[in-house]
Amino acid sequence: MTAQPLPLRPELAGLEPYGAPQLDVPHLLNVNENPYAPSEQVVADVAAAVADATRGLNRYPDRDFTALREDLAAYLAAESGVELGAEQIWAANGSNEIMLHVLQAFGGPGRTVLSFGPTYSMYPEYARDTFTGWVEARREEDFSLDADVARAAIAEHAPSVVLLASPNNPTGTALPAATVLAVLDAASAVPGGCVVVVDEAYGEFRRRGVPSALELLTDHPHLAVSRTMSKAFGLAGARLGYLAASVQLVDALRVVRLPYHLSAVTQATARAALAHSDELMAQVGSLRDERDALVGWLREHGLTVAESDANFVLFGMFDDRRAIWQGLLDRGVLIRVVGPEGWLRVSVGTSKEMTAFKDALVEVAGL
C-alpha cells in the first residue's frame, strides 16, 4: 500500500508550533512569568479547593462558571475601580483561548483582523486558525500608535476585529486613552461593525496615572478588555485568561466556546488564588520598582530602552543580538530574541535574577 499524504491544510504545511525555548537554566527571564511562586498559604488553599472540586469530578463543571465570574468582577473592581456585572465577564484557558473565541465569533472567512506591529506574535496565528484575514499596520519608531495611522488603517481595511495590546508585547508600550478612543470611534464607522479588543495581559504593571481601557467599557459596547492570571497574578501554569465587555459581546462568545471548556479544577484553582489577590498585588508593586530600576540601569550603560508599562523591558541595539542572547544563556540567563532587528527582551525577575542578568550582560556586551 502506498502511503497517502495527510490532507493537511496547505497553509499549515511546513509550519512549526509556536513557543519560546523551554530550557533548564538557573534564570528564566524569557516568557514574562511572575518570578515568585505562590506562597505556602496560597498552595494550601488551592490544594484544599482542588480536593473539594475533585469530590464532584464525576459531574461536568458549571458551564457558565458564575462564581468565578463574580470573583473576577470583584477583582477588577478592586484593581481598577471599574464595577462590572458577572455577566460582563468571560473566561477561558488562558487569554490565548479568549482571543480565539473572539475571532471565532467575530472573525472568519472574508473578514479581517487588524493589529499594529511590532506586537504579539500569536495574533496572526489566531487569525490563521479561524480563517480570518490578517493585516498588520505599523506603530511609530518609538512603538507608540499614531491615532491618524490607526484611523486610516481601520477605514482602509474595514476590519471586523481590531487587536490592541496595551501594554504591548514585546515593546512594553501602553496606549493613552485618547488613542484607544480614536480607535473605538473609527471602529464604530466600519460598515457591519467592528469589535476592538484591548489586550491588557500586562495591565497590572502599568505605571501610576496610566489608565486601563476597562474605564471605557460603559460607553462602548464594541470594546472588550482581556486580562490574564498568567503574568501579574503568578498563575501561568493554571491557564486562566478572562475578558470584560458588554453582555451582548460576552453572549456571542458563549455561543462558540466548547462545552465545559473550563474544568472544575481550573475554576477552583483560580477562585482560591483570587482570594489572595492582596498578597499578589503587593508583589506587583515590587516588580514594577524592579522594572523601573532596570530601565534606569540599562540607560546608564548606554543602551536604548523602550518605555515599559509591563514586566519586561525591550532593549538594544545590538549588531548581533543572537550572539548577546547566546552569551547570556552560556552564563545561565535565558532571555528572548524578539521584536525588530537589534532588540532583545528581558523579563523582570527577582532582584537576585536581575543582578545575574546585569552581571552577565556587562561581560557579554562589554558595557
Ligand SMILES: *Cc1c(COP(=O)(O)O)cnc(C)c1O
Ligand atoms: C502572555 C500574553 C498573553 C497571554 O497569555 P495566557 O497565558 O494565554 O493568558 C496574552 N497577550 C499577550 C500580549 C501576552 O504577552
